[in-house]
Each structure stands twice: as structure tokens, then as C-alpha cells.
Amino acid sequence: MKFRRVGAVVVGLALAVAGLSGPAQAAGGAVSFAGPVDGHVRQGPVEHVEGVLPSGATYIFDVPSPWNGTVLLYSHGYTPKGAPNPAQNAPSPAVREALLAGGYALIGSSYADTGWVLEQALPDQVATLEVFGRQFGKARRTLAWGTSLGGMITTGLLERYPARFVGGLAMCGLQQGGVANWNNTLDPLFALRTLLLPGADVPLVRLGDQTTATASIAALTGALQAAQATPLGRARTALAAALHNIPAWNDPALPEPAPGDYETAQRNQARALGTTIYVGLSWRQEAESRAGGNMSWNTGVDYARMLARSSLRAEVKALYEAAGASLEADLKTLAEEPRISADPRAVAYIARNLSFTGRLSDPLMTIHTTGDALVPVQVQSAYREAVRSPALLRQAFVHRAGHCTFTVGEILAALRTLENRVGSGRWSGTSPEALNALAASLDTATPAYVHYRPAPYPRPFTVGRR
Structure with missing residues (x-):
């Protein structure tokens, strides 16, 4: 296993988000994100580490100083065969910078291959978490989060490795399995x-x-x-x-x-x-x-x-x-x-790589745009029907066209809401009105959480049932 410390990078609290590429594409403005539990705000540099897992997957860590003790393990989306496959630890640069400013350690891997890589992705993500622990010590809490195929991986991590996480945020994920x-x-x-x-x-x-x-x-x-x-x-x-x-x-x-x-x-x-x-x-x-x-x-x-x-x-x-x-x-x-x-x-x-049992031990929040053609929003109905402990699941919906087209504020609001649930033991602030108010306080882009209940998924499938 190889790694190298690349160096320190200083980022500010005010971040430009116009012209984003990647999942968080909607137009926005300045964002900020103080730690939701203890108000911790980073003032020092960020230590950036890159390395290679035994599987051949690459990984990256960004650890701010001071670190608030929370690790966010990010799972990226589908990468077609032959396409570049760098390690990723956030859905967009603006989201990354806002979270680093809040004191969060951001980590993630490339996975060892591209395509329908679920068999490799879950163990590679867990291995990334283990390497981080050896290099930086035990985290106060670890959250899984991801977009698109990475949202699916996030849900799989919570179902299959519950002892390693305290919660997860699956964004625009393949929740149907x-x-x-x-x-x-x-x-x-x-x-x-x-x-x-x-x-x-x-x-x-x-x-x-x-x-x-x-x-x-x-x-x-x-x-x-x-x-x-x-x-x-x-x-x-x-x-x-x-x-x-x-x-x-x-x-x-x-x-x-x-x-x-x-x-x-x-x-x-x-x-x-x-x-x-x-x-x-x-x-x-x-x-x-x-x-x-x-x-x-x-x-x-x-x-x-x-x-x-x-x-x-x-x-x-x-x-x-x-x-x-x-x-x-x-x-x-x-x-x-x-x-x-x-x-x-x-x-x-x-089914092994990957369909869901619906067994959750920790809270999972999902967010999805209503105008998603690649992963239609009805996938959320499939997981809602499958989940065995409904009290652990919260689903929120954004009225916007496109796949993963969340604003930075919408993502940060969902993440903060999840962490509040982890800290308090109960869900609060999950209504569209509350999420929009929180998102608007974190980002100048107009948030669009709405009251929405998706239609049934056409052909749901859970492990053990057809």
C-alpha cells in the first residue's frame, strides 16, 4: 500500500459556486458551512494525502486543521469503461471547500475498476476508511455519503457494514438496487x-x-x-x-x-x-x-x-x-x-452486487430531484417499501430537472440534517420548508425542496423476494 502527503492547502470560508461541474450543477452563490454540532470552523491548512490500495484503487484524504473529528466517506458515481477514474471525496469543488471550512475530513477512493463496479467498490471504500484510521487516528463519527451509483454504494455500506458508520446520505442514488x-x-x-x-x-x-x-x-x-x-x-x-x-x-x-x-x-x-x-x-x-x-x-x-x-x-x-x-x-x-x-x-x-435487504441499523437520508431521467425518482418508493426500520429513513425531494442537479446549499442542508439526527437520536427539520430555510442560509442559490410522494416503482426487487 502506497501513500504520499501532497501538502497543505489553505481555503477560505467564502466560496464561488457558479459554473460547477459534476453532480451539484445548479447555479449558486457564496456558501459557508460551520460544523453543525459544535460550531467548529477551520482556520488552518488542509493536509492532502493520496495513495494506492492493494486492489489498485487510488484514494485521497483532505484533513483540515483543526479537524472536528467527523469523517465523510464519499462514494462517486458510475464511470464508464475507459474513462478517467480519479479518486474523489466530494461531489463538487464548492461542496468540498465548504465542508473543509467546517472542519470535516473528506475521504474517498476511485474503486479498483470502472463500470458496474459494485463488487470492488464497497470493499475499496471500507479499505480507504481503514487506511485513514491508521494515518489520522479514530474518528469521533463516520458518515457515508455518495451520488448516483455512489448513493447506491452508500446504502450498501450502511446495510453491510453498519458497525463502521453512524449514518448515511444517499443522493440521487439507485435505491431500487x-x-x-x-x-x-x-x-x-x-x-x-x-x-x-x-x-x-x-x-x-x-x-x-x-x-x-x-x-x-x-x-x-x-x-x-x-x-x-x-x-x-x-x-x-x-x-x-x-x-x-x-x-x-x-x-x-x-x-x-x-x-x-x-x-x-x-x-x-x-x-x-x-x-x-x-x-x-x-x-x-x-x-x-x-x-x-x-x-x-x-x-x-x-x-x-x-x-x-x-x-x-x-x-x-x-x-x-x-x-x-x-x-x-x-x-x-x-x-x-x-x-x-x-x-x-x-x-x-x-443481487450480491448490489441489491438491498432493507435492513438498516443507522439513519439514512436520501435526496432526489423529481426531474431525474437517468435514475427516475420512483426508485425512492422501492427503497421505502423495502426498508425494515422506517423510523431510520428520511427521504426528501427537490423540484428540479436533471440527474443530481442539487444546489450546494441543498446538499449541505441534507448533510447537516443527517448529522443532527445522529447527534440527537431523532429526526428534526426534515420538512421541505425547514430544509429550504437551512439551504438558503448556507448558499445564495434558491433551494427547491418540495412536498412530494413518488409513484410506485415499476418493478421493485429486494433480496429474497421477487
């Missing part, structure tokens, strides 16, 4: 192939290599684009989007569609479906290579029932009526289409 994720990613692609490319040989699973995945991506993307030219094609696109609960407003660069503006909603969903196709095939092929086969199935799935539970059912019905087409006929076509079965060993692999 791995099996449910790949099952529901299959559903919109199955609908697009069935309704837009009837009879075509377009593999959706058992992809073998990226060449096969790329060919399927091209076929489905072309059919999706062609479908936008006709009312029926647009209605069918909306049906596919509804099976994945892709929201009408999913791009923060675009205005939010007015209620009942289903044409604009469908146009936004069609754009997002292009990403769903890519993720559902290219990223799937990488995950299948790890799992040793196909981890998804739609045998026995009733798509009419899924549509009835979808938050988008009114839009789908309206667009079919506008097209003068029969929604029931298309649902019958889906019901009669030959189904896809899973490879049991691949399902077992993904």
Missing part, C-alpha cells in the same frame, strides 16, 4: 423494439461485446427518431417512457412543460430515451460481462398494470387519443411478444 435497475431499464427498450421495430433482430440482452451493443443502440435510436414524425410514433414513445417513469421535465436547460402540455413532455422524454437506450445497452453489456450472462427478465410482467401505476399514464392515454390509435391494442401486442428470461447465476451476481 441492481436487479430492479436492470429489469426496469429493459422495459422501455422492449417496448420500443416491439412497437417501433416489429420483428427486427435487435438484441437487448446477452450482448456479448460492445459491437453488438452499438448496433442495437443505432437501430433503436434510429427508430426513436423516426417515430417523432407521426402522432402514433410519439404516443408509442410516451408509452415506452412511462414504463420507465421518465419525467416530462428532465433537462434543466429547458423550460418545464405546463400541465397538460403532453407534446412538449413527450418531446423531452424522447430526448431522454436516447440516453436510456445507450445506458440500457452499452452499460448493460459491461455489466453482463461481469455477471456472466443476462441478469434481467420480463417473463410474467404485465405492462398494462405497470402503465396503470405509472405517473405518466394520463399523458400516454391523451397522446393515443390524439393519434386516433388504440392503446389497448399496443398493450396487447406487448403482452403477446415473446419474453426475455434471465440467467439465474447472473441474477445472483447482481
